[in-house]
Amino acid sequence: MNFEEKFKLDIENLKNDLAIENMFITDEDVSMLKKYSSNEISMNQAISDIIKGDL
16 A cells, blocks of 8 residues: 555545544645645644644
8 A cells, every 4th residue: 555545545444434523624734634644744833833823
């Protein structure tokens, strides 16, 4: 399984788990997670973007 397939599988599992708690992931959230998982942004940058509402 390549990175993209594994990422999609992990995101689908995460979406399902959070939906049980009435929490939902947007396309912007997925984009940010993808950038973080491929080391395009750091954890600090991801947190900063979330706090600033840049998603």
